[in-house]
Amino acid sequence: MKNELKIVGIQADLVWQNPKQNISFFEEQINGLENAIDLIVLPEMYSTGFTMHPEEVAEQMDGFTISWMQKIASEQQVALCGSLVISETREAASGEKNGNALNAKNYYNRFIFVHPSGALQTYDKRHSFTLVGEDQVYTAGNQRTLIEYKGWRICPFICYDLRFPVWSRNKDNYDLLIYVANWPTTRVKAWENLLKARAIENMSYVIGVNRTGTDKNNHAYSGNSLILNYFGEVLSDVAKNTVGIVSGSLDKAQQEITREQLGFLKDMDSFQISL
Numbered sequence: 001m002k003n004e005l006k007i008v009g010i011q012a013d014l015v016w017q018n019p020k021q022n023i024s025f026f027e028e029q030i031n032g033l034e035n036a037i038d039l040i041v042l043p044e045m046y047s048t049g050f051t052m053h054p055e056e057v058a059e060q061m062d063g064f065t066i067s068w069m070q071k072i073a074s075e076q077q078v079a080l081c082g083s084l085v086i087s088e089t090r091e092a093a094s095g096e097k098n099g100n101a102l103n104a105k106n107y108y109n110r111f112i113f114v115h116p117s118g119a120l121q122t123y124d125k126r127h128s129f130t131l132v133g134e135d136q137v138y139t140a141g142n143q144r145t146l147i148e149y150k151g152w153r154i155c156p157f158i159c160y161d162l163r164f165p166v167w168s169r170n171k172d173n174y175d176l177l178i179y180v181a182n183w184p185t186t187r188v189k190a191w192e193n194l195l196k197a198r199a200i201e202n203m204s205y206v207i208g209v210n211r212t213g214t215d216k217n218n219h220a221y222s223g224n225s226l227i228l229n230y231f232g233e234v235l236s237d238v239a240k241n242t243v244g245i246v247s248g249s250l251d252k253a254q255q256e257i258t259r260e261q262l263g264f265l266k267d268m269d270s271f272q273i274s275l
Contacts, residue, residue: 002150003253005176008033009041009246011223011238013213014182017057019047023068024112029073029245030080037247038150042082042143043180043211044159045109050182050215051085054107058087061120070118079149081113082209083125083158083180106139111156111180113147125158126167134160140219143273152176152252159183162194166273170202172265179208182215185222188240192224196232202257203230205250212241230255257275 010029015021026042033040044050048057059065065084073080086108109125124141128134144167147154155174159181161167162251168177177198183191191210199206207226212223220239227248229235238244259265 002152003030003251005038005150005152005250005252005261006036007039007041007176007207007248007250008037008145009207009225009227010043010064010208011212011225011242011244011246012212012251014043014046014049014211014215016216017048017051017053019057019059019065022047023065024176027068027072029176030076030078033245039081040270041178041180041207041209042080042205042224044083044182046068046146046180046211047084047087049211050159052134054085054087054131055092055105057083058107060087066112066120068269069114070120073114073116074118077116079115081111081156081178081180082088083109083111086110090135093239094254108141109158111136111145111158111178112173113145113156115149121145123156123158125161127160127164129160146174154178156180162191162198164271165198165201165273168202168267168270169268170204170265171268172259174202174204175255176250177202177204177206179206181208181210182219182221183210185220185240188222188224192226195226196221196228199228199230203255203262203265204256205229207246209246212243230258 111123113121123145153174154176156178195208225238227236235248236246
């Protein structure tokens with residue numbers, strides 16, 4: 001078990017629907033990191049920006065971008081994660097009539113976690129952003145993912161998931177929350193405050209990695225990426241509207257001592273989520 005986790009988040013101005021250019025940028029940033037890192041976090045849809053036209057950019061799980069992630073993870077001996085637009089073909093259900101969604105292509109806003117070994121773990125965004133019709137384009141996930149890495153239990157979420165505390169409630173089964181996002185400047189105070197709330201109520205380290213710049217739909221993003229401790233205190237942040245890095249060394253032993261001393265997680269309400 002490793003008590004210390006060295007983590008980096010890369011805040012970037014994403015180039016609209018241009019995976020090769022975005023990947024080239026992130027590779028340059030990763031190669032420029034000087035200290036040994038355990039985990040690197042990239043934004044939501046980091047290769048394309050948040051697009052409502054997945055058919056133009058979607059990749060499969062054996063596609064170029066995930067292969068690139070595996071290459072970097074292996075070369076750097078680091079875990080690498082972020083979300084991508086992924087397509088999968090759905091087979092017809094038993095009894096479904098021929099031609100009725102047979103071999104339909106589904107699109108997912110999928111969080112990809114690549115271990116240094118190249119092994120993959122994934123999480124499909126649960127809460128679709130209905131304000132822009134994401135629910136009409138992308139298939140929502142229905143399961144949380146818990147990732148075991150270097151003795152840490154990590155729980156990943158994507159953007160709009162941040163607004164739903166029940167889905168992210170810590171049942172004493174994770175040590176770190178990850179939120180990757182394309183969260184607009186107009187609501188960035190909510191981004192900052194909700195990240196702090198999730199850290200406080202779950203007594204968990206949190207990293208939130210957002211993008212900057214303006215996309216093709218003229219939505220502006222200021223970044224405001226953060227690393228927070230289990231009290232909601234800022235350990236690292238990035239100046240708004242800049243490309244930059246948040247980095248921190250997280251202490252699992254101290255988090256566990258604090259949880260035990262205060263006992264807040266033991267007093268939580270019990271509940272079940274209806275999917």
